[in-house]
Amino acid sequence: MTALLAATRSIAVARDGPSALPAFATAVETHKAMVYSIAWQFLRDRIAADELAQDVFLQLHKSWSRIESPAHLTFWLRKVATHRAIDAARKRKAQAESSLEETDEPTVLERVHDSFLSSYLQRMVASLPEKQRSVIVLRYQEEMELEEIAKVLDMKVSTVKTQISRALDLLRGKVSRRLGKGTGQ
């Protein structure tokens, strides 16, 4: 259902020309969750994600005259938000090193509740190497096609596929080992 809505939205955006570009405030209101969520997946800090999202929109404000269409607007925001989030995460990583292996494991391993699994998955995604984290966030949060992800991250489509596959293997293995057999299918 969500995929259908996303598809409908992208078709509507593709159909609209440059004249359909919304006012800046409308653009902020429409895309704030997208930009904030991308930042949050990389930083996992409400204040830092909020600041990064604001900076992205201020950069958009300066570049507003160069935005050609609603589709271009979405693409621009995803690209800038992702690259800025990667940079910010790198800076933070330099301050407090953490990796997938070092991430704390959940203490309750039996009868895992959905929200607990979600929270665990979020933490696992946050601890993925940055390329893998980027493709996973864009693929499963933003529900983007492989070609779109490749454009946003300046990668080949084959690289995107490989990164997604590696990240999924890593996450599945981790979840299966820690939360019990049958979870990581």
Add this chain to the structure above:
Amino acid sequence: MTPFEEELRQALKRREPAADFTARVMARAAAEDAKRNSGFWFSWRLGLATAAVAVLTLSGGVAYKQHERSLKGMAAKRQLLIAMRITGTKLQLVQERVKESEQEAQ
């Protein structure tokens, strides 16, 4: 999409920022605009002042050149008059000599 990928999609659902997010962005954008505009007016005034100074310097230079040229012209005129006066005097002397030599011959 596998069940695991579906779990992942659910886990990575978008989340909303604070309710006043848009208002804060708009306030910062307005502040940036004001800063940029004041910068624009400052540079506009600076440009105008520079242009005025350039015009004044140029017109002053042109006026000075004209004055210099007229001074040279007047000096040349004076020299010409002196030369003509000397030539006139010399011619008069020659005429007088010619008259004298004619009278002596008669």
